[in-house]
Amino acid sequence: MYRLAFAAAIALASLSATGHADTKRGEYLVTIMDCGGCHTPGQMLGKPDHSRFVAGGDVGFQIPNVGIFYPPNLTPDPETGLGKWSKADIIKAVTKGERPDGRVLAPVMPWHSYGRLNPQDADSLASYLKSLKPVSNKVPAIAAPHDKPASPYLTVIIP
Template sequence: MNRTMKVAVAAALLLGLTAGAEAQSTKPKDARVKRGEYLATIMDCGGCHTPGVFFGKPDASRPFAGSEVGFQIPGLGVFFPPNLTPDKATGLGSWSEKEIIAAIRTGTRPDGRVLAPVMPYKHYGALTDADASALAAYLKSLPPVSNQVPAMTGPSEKPSGPYLTVAMP
């Protein structure tokens, strides 16, 4: 085998190894995103974070884009489920996977604020590292949807959107 053939064979082997490594690195990622989709489904993330869901007409074209209906928590105010898509302006687009995992598991946002207690982060804190990472990867893989939900309001402020509340008898 002459030098030119040896170089060609070496290049082909190298390219084959590189292509194989790329295929291996995308395969686990795809599996991780699929696991995250499964978790988001069984955890019913879309049950709060999808427009129209509280009106009985979930907007299937904007899953996880946040809700226009909030939750009133006595003494705390009204909280609207935020946009979980990777939209940079209205969603989680500027959050890292690590920051998403912290919010899911501890209820702490990147800016240090604590999520509303209606978000079951205390229960989600039991997620394994692999499952929390898969859920974050799935949310980052969603198509970004621009959807600004109404702002949360304090207990003495008037909410700018409809909200659910508990009525005492």
Template sequence: MRSKTLILTLGLAAMLPIPTGAARAADEATLRRGAYLARIMDCAGCHTQGALIGQPDPKRHLAGSDIGFGIPGLGVFYPRNLTPDPETGLGAWSEVDIVRAVRTGQRPDGRELAPAMPWRSYAALSDADAAALAAYLKSLEPVRNEVPPIAGPSEKPAAPYLTVAVP
């Protein structure tokens, strides 16, 4: 029942006027909380170009990476663009879509997120924290950055990737 309440709340929030005064301070507090959560959840560690090799590009913060994760038997997955860019990022996703993906591992179209995405841990986020993270991601400056496509287990990846070597 709580998730239905969250969906209704986030849906109604989109129809409200831009807040002023104390309400704006509450929104700023929510965005600060979302930024904090993105930082401690280390979203940038995978979803920022260059971060996986120790050279994060601040101009492409959370805009995806062209270094992927190879998972034996599944393929190579590249961290997606989390900015609200309408073509290469989360621009078409609602805050409710983001909350659902973070908590259940499912995209709005029903496909699963990459297996390396630790959504099972993030499923424990409180309603307020999940909503704050989604609001923060939607508040980012959109960055157009298309990442390489997923490569199946028998396909050649289009870009470099990290992998797990079984001894």
């Protein structure tokens, strides 16, 4: 009985350490992939709001004849962020460019490059995003090509 309890304690300690290590790896990946560069309010205006890290960008990207897209909230807020997304949903979006509703992500999201993440790193990235404090921050809606945008945007010109 004692051996079984000891083995269970070791297994739980190992699991906790792995989870922490995965989250730390995810934080590292979010940093080097510069998710905050687009998804943090104020970042693209030179005044990042670090209290709302990856809670959604306030500067969009205009793709001619397609529309203006604003970087979404990546925190686990259930109403304005990824709170209703599973880790598998996040991994699919980051690596395959597809949202749970089937919509393809805007072409400015570099999911083609992120699609090269190995499965462990993709899982760590999703684990980290799910571990963040939820931040309620509704980003501006996608604007169709002839709609008036709600916030500033950059224009992507395709040669």
